[in-house]
Amino acid sequence: CSAPNRGPRARCSPVSVGPALPAHGARSVLPRSAKKGRSQQDPRARWLKAAILLLFLCAAAGGGLVVWSRVRTQDGIPEGGIPADGVTEVLAHRSDTLQDKFVEVPCSEDYESHRRFAGCTPRKCGRGVTDAVITREEAERIRRIAERGLSLGGSDGGASILDLHSGALSLGKHFVNLYRYFGDKIQDIFTEEDFALYRDVRQRIQQRIAQVFGISSSALYLTKPTFFSRMNSTGAKTTHDEYWHPHVDKVTYGSFDYTSLLYLSDYSKDFGGGRFVFMDADSNKTVEPRAGRVSFFTSGSENLHRVERVQWGTRFAITISFSCDPQHGIGDPGVTGHHP
Ligand SMILES: *[C@@H]1O[C@H](CO)[C@@H](O)[C@H](O)[C@H]1NC(C)=O
Ligand SMILES: *[C@@H]1O[C@H](CO)[C@@H](O)[C@H](O)[C@H]1NC(C)=O
Numbered sequence: 001c002s003a004p005n006r007g008p009r010a011r012c013s014p015v016s017v018g019p020a021l022p023a024h025g026a027r028s029v030l031p032r033s034a035k036k037g038r039s040q041q042d043p044r045a046r047w048l049k050a051a052i053l054l055l056f057l058c059a060a061a062g063g064g065l066v067v068w069s070r071v072r073t074q075d076g077i078p079e080g081g082i083p084a085d086g087v088t089e090v091l092a093h094r095s096d097t098l099q100d101k102f103v104e105v106p107c108s109e110d111y112e113s114h115r116r117f118a119g120c121t122p123r124k125c126g127r128g129v130t131d132a133v134i135t136r137e138e139a140e141r142i143r144r145i146a147e148r149g150l151s152l153g154g155s156d157g158g159a160s161i162l163d164l165h166s167g168a169l170s171l172g173k174h175f176v177n178l179y180r181y182f183g184d185k186i187q188d189i190f191t192e193e194d195f196a197l198y199r200d201v202r203q204r205i206q207q208r209i210a211q212v213f214g215i216s217s218s219a220l221y222l223t224k225p226t227f228f229s230r231m232n233s234t235g236a237k238t239t240h241d242e243y244w245h246p247h248v249d250k251v252t253y254g255s256f257d258y259t260s261l262l263y264l265s266d267y268s269k270d271f272g273g274g275r276f277v278f279m280d281a282d283s284n285k286t287v288e289p290r291a292g293r294v295s296f297f298t299s300g301s302e303n304l305h306r307v308e309r310v311q312w313g314t315r316f317a318i319t320i321s322f323s324c325d326p327q328h329g330i331g332d333p334g335v336t337g338h339h340p
Contacts, residue, residue: 085308086277086284087275087277087284087285087286088282088283088284088285089283089284089285089286090285090286090288091103091127091129091278091285091286091287092129092286092287092288092290092293092295093288094266094267094268094269094288094289094290096131096290097131097132098129098130098131098132098293099130099131099132100128100130100132100212101128101129101130102126102127102128102212103126103127103128104124104125104126105125105126105127105280105302105303106125106302107122107123107124107125107298107300107302108125108300108301108302109300110248110250110251110299110300110301111250111257111300114250114254114325115325117219117324117325119215119216119219120215120216120219120220120257120324121257121324122213122257122258122298122300124213124214125298125300125302125303126213126297126298126302127278127295127296127297127298127303128208128209128212128295128296128297129287129293129294129295129296130208130293130294131290131292131293131294133204133205133208133294134201134204134205134262134292134293134294135292136291136292138197138201138292139262139263139264139291139292140264140291141197142197142198142201142262142264142318143264143265143291143316145190145194145197145198145228146162146228146230146264146316146318147230147316148189148190149162149164149169149178149189149190149228150162150169150170150228150230152169152178152189153169153170153171153176153178154170154171154230155170155171155172155173155237155238155240155241156172156173156234156237156238156241157173157234157235157236157237157238157240157241158231158232158233158234158235158236158241158309158310159229159230159231159236159240159241159242159243160229160230160231161225161227161228161229161230161240162178162227162228163224163225163226163227163228164190164195164198164226164227164228164333165224165225165226165330165331165333166224166225167179167180168225168227170240173237173238192334195332195333195334198332198333199332199334201262202222202226202320202332205260205262205294205296205320206220206222206322208294208296209258209260209296209322212296213258213298219324220257220258220322220323220324221322221323221324221325221326221328221329221330222320222321222322222323222329222330222331222332223253223255223256223321223322223323223328223329223330224255224321224328224330225253225319225321226318226319226320226321226330227318227319228316228317228318229243229315229316229317229318229319230314230315230316231243231271231274231307231310231314231315232271232310232313232314232315233273233309233310233311233312233313243307244306244307244308244309245306246279246304246305246306247304247305247306248299248300248301248303248304248305249299249300249303249321250299250300250301251301253299253321255321255323255325255328256299256321256322256323257298257299257322257323257324257325258296258297258298258299258321258322259296259297259298259299259303259319259321259322260294260295260296260297260319260320260321260322261276261294261295261296261317261318261319261320262292262293262294262317262318262320263289263290263291263292263293263294263295263316263317264291264316264317264318265289265291265313265314265315265316265317266289266290266291267288267289267290267315268288270313270314270315270316271310271311271312271313271314271315272310272311272312272313273308273309273310273311273312274289274307274308274309274310274311274315275287275288275289275307275308276288276289276295276305276307277305277306277307277308278297278303278304278305279304279305279306280304289315289317299321
């Protein structure tokens, strides 16, 4: 019964919808019809029927296996071998509450092609996940800020962004500048309290990164782009909507040295798909988003990553990035002086 593993899936499809039923059906229906003409039948015909029955049962069991393994991988529980979604290890389950998980990985050479800043440019590289820096309640408040801002625009495709620093907001197939568009009316949309919370959250994430990588927090500079994202299952309309390609942040944005992501909604509760995946040569390791969870990592090729396409629901997050180069530093956004 190894057919489901080797043969084309189509061969098993007639029975894959309900593995148990066809098997029982086969048992009760086939022998009864066989009884009818038993006396006239030669033993070869009976052999044939038995063989057909066996094949049928085998196919049904195989179909069951296919369904079972599909359900298992959907649950994100790999069960030996290489699962269909390519995920080999879960670094952080949604249901975990992690204090300070950290995995060190050797630094890539990406940092060599940029100016080095002593006491900041990564010498120790890796990835961390923590649920202990930002509370779920704070994440919810930030999500409401993101919702409010993004509701003023929105991409035609499945990925919209709002950059509080530059004011860039997705609209249709393009971006508009929220601050230019609303001018002083921006104070009716974002309050000083909103900006204060954002600043506070940014500072705490910065301190955690500094602590884990053994550098001084004051050596890190907030850099751009730093933005809210809202993703759903709608297909891409422009390349801006294609967030799922594997990439290296330092290659995409030369100024990045440390990247962080603050999740504002829950994987498998608010949305399906949309897991963060570190792509190593020999494995894919996921971080399942959870409101208030911070995932942070050095930005070079040691942390090649991608985000799975969202299957259903809406996924909210903020990307907050840091540079060691003061020339790439930007200020915190605020009601007065949101321009970098
Ligand atoms: C996804 O978001 C866009 C707005 O950016 C919206 O037009 C679309 O209807 C949403 N798709 C789903 C499936 O909710
Ligand atoms: C990692 O996932 C990608 C698809 O996302 C897949 O092509 C690749 O084979 C996977 N790697 C491993 C080691 O499983």
